[in-house]
Amino acid sequence: MKHAFSRSILFSSLLALGIAMSLPASGQSSGSTAGQGSSGQGASAGQGSSASGQGSNAPTRGAPTTAGQTTATGQTSATSSQSGTSSMAHSGTAMANATTVASSDKKFVEKAFHGGLAEVKLGQLAASKAQTPEVKQFAQRMVDDHGKANQQLEKLAGDKGIDATRELDKSAQHEYNKLDKLSGAQFDREYMSHMVSDHQKDIKEFQKAAKSAKDPDVKSFAESTLPTLNDHLAAAKSAQAAAKNGAKTGARTTSKQAG
Numbered sequence: 001m002k003h004a005f006s007r008s009i010l011f012s013s014l015l016a017l018g019i020a021m022s023l024p025a026s027g028q029s030s031g032s033t034a035g036q037g038s039s040g041q042g043a044s045a046g047q048g049s050s051a052s053g054q055g056s057n058a059p060t061r062g063a064p065t066t067a068g069q070t071t072a073t074g075q076t077s078a079t080s081s082q083s084g085t086s087s088m089a090h091s092g093t094a095m096a097n098a099t100t101v102a103s104s105d106k107k108f109v110e111k112a113f114h115g116g117l118a119e120v121k122l123g124q125l126a127a128s129k130a131q132t133p134e135v136k137q138f139a140q141r142m143v144d145d146h147g148k149a150n151q152q153l154e155k156l157a158g159d160k161g162i163d164a165t166r167e168l169d170k171s172a173q174h175e176y177n178k179l180d181k182l183s184g185a186q187f188d189r190e191y192m193s194h195m196v197s198d199h200q201k202d203i204k205e206f207q208k209a210a211k212s213a214k215d216p217d218v219k220s221f222a223e224s225t226l227p228t229l230n231d232h233l234a235a236a237k238s239a240q241a242a243a244k245n246g247a248k249t250g251a252r253t254t255s256k257q258a259g
Helices: 002-100 103-129 133-160 170-180 184-212 216-258
Strands: none
Touching: 103 133, 103 170, 103 184, 103 216, 133 184, 133 216, 170 184, 184 216
16 A cells, blocks of 8 residues: 555656656747747748838839930920921021022022033033043033032022022023034034133123122122132133144044045
């Protein structure tokens, strides 16, 4: 009986000891699980919060881009508007100038431009058809010099609101058609005869404009071009003489061959 009671007490003590030893482990497990759960929830919450923050920031990052695009569009519109305004202003200035340019100055610019255009066209024809070297050289000079002068005249006409059509007038077209039917020495003589008389007329017109043109730009153009025209006349007379001598030489050669 005594031994049985002792065993009972010992068994109870061991049981109590076992329970006591198992309690901390259970608490740790519970605490760990709870901590992990809390940590997991915290992480999830943090991730959710971060995702939410990113979602919140996404429109904010998009906003400057939209604003930038709006600004760029606004700048394009402004630039286009400025360009249109500038074009309208230039057109308005040209129209205003057209009304202020004297009719005599306007007529001079138009005539000088068409005359220069004819010089270039006839020069191109002569450069390909002439047989006398001096005539060919003179023709090429007409193409080069009057081509440059026409560029200046075209700009001057545009600034003054004067219409400078790039077509030969009836008189120049008639001369072109007549020369185009000729060849050899006859072409050279006729072309150079026309160039001498044409430059004599041009010089008189330019001298008049240089003296009495009312528009300062028109006056300046006439004055600056006159020396070149005088050189052209001298060269034309020289080439004309060469063309005549060439024709005489050709005629003597033909006569000797026939004899």
